[in-house]
Amino acid sequence: MTLWIDIDDLLHHLLHHSRPSGIQRVVFEIGSALRNLAGHDVQFVRRGPGASDARDFRTVDWTMVETVFREATNTSVKPGASSVNAPPLTVQALEQVAPEDTLSAFLRTESRILKGLAGLPHTFVRLGLKALRSRLDARHARPKLTTFSEGTQLADVARPGDVFLTLGSPWHHASYSQTVRWLRDDLRLSYALLMYDLVPIRCPEWCNRGIITTFRAWHQDILPLADTLFAISHATAKDVRTYLSEQDIGTNIPVHPIPLGTGFGLSDGSMSAEALVREPYVLFVSTIEARKNHALLFRVWRRMLEEMPADRIPTLVFAGREGWLVSDFMQQLENANWLNGKIRFIRNPTDEDLRRLYADCSFSVFPSFFEGWGLPVTESLSMGRPCVVSNTTSIPEAGGPLGRYFSPYSLDEAYTVIRETIEDPEGLAAWTAKVRAEFQPVPWKDSARAILDRVL
8 A cells, every 4th residue: 555645735835935834844744754654655746747637646756855845944045036047947957967868757857847946046946956966866876765667647556545645735726626536536545634724714814815715615625525634733633623514524534633743853953053143032933924923022022112121121033934914014013113123033044043043042932823733832842942822722732831821812911921931030041941851852753653553
């Protein structure tokens, strides 16, 4: 039996964004762990050149994905970097990197993916070429983990009883239900899906209008076809079960929560040599979007500046990228001169930057209204840094007994917990020591094993 994992949206994201988001990190880490645990029983597929064809899926070499992902998370791409001088990436350009006699048909197919790099900063063009070179170097250096030729049509190698797993977020493919019906009816595969959250359904006010419509329609089509559902937290599993009942989709579909891995997974643990922030600071790692509740922290810091001497207040550091529905908030920050420098924004940090930021902060904060899990919470704890967090949805699962909690809807609660933490350095030191002594990271192989136990 083979587990086929769709990673098409992971590849698409890596080609069009400078950093992976939380979902892409989870796909990569679980994919890597599944590959390491089950070897050739786990295979990866993506859409072929005919992306509009719901049945065109091809096997893909995980080595290439791994190389590009590692480089994407640990290579600085400066904001506003131009791709004007980036050379077009074509089959001919790739053939100049390696002679035709060593370039397999698979790599010629992969070039169609890498052509998308031409629209990215020059750094990412180099990453694509580096991944290609690494792939070529590795061809004869280690045994193959697959029994299938790379770039092979899924229909030619899948067998009845195999399982097709969607780990990512291919919600933009309106034809995905056609794919799943083909997988089940023609190829006789079982279908499994990992659920992250139901934010666009439960809290549409925090989402882009387009994603609300797309997300609802996609899940209404796909969920009735699922044989097995996984969820990244008990809170999400409960929410999904409730939704299945509300929509009369079928309460007989099993929903299994899985343990979510901690931190930066397969990375080497290196961090930036130089401090990114010199003064004492509190860290908030997240895309800036309405749901994450950055506005609450702005109000907390402004109130502290009204009631406390400025030199006793640490800087608040936002680390991430600018998302949707925050143009007014960003304008407010500009108008307030970022509270005269008491709030800073570090855009698109690498993993090395993030480790440095976690390592040097006094503590972290995470005031989100709604999460499927809360990766920044466990990242902070895994780096030995306490985290002051909201008490909603799955976040208490991530923080456990080592977190300190407040309602994300209450300015007074957030202000009290954060100010008390700042004004009690001895208590913070004891809390930090407790986190370092007691926090137990969850290896990504536990996430992978929970999936394998249910599908293979």
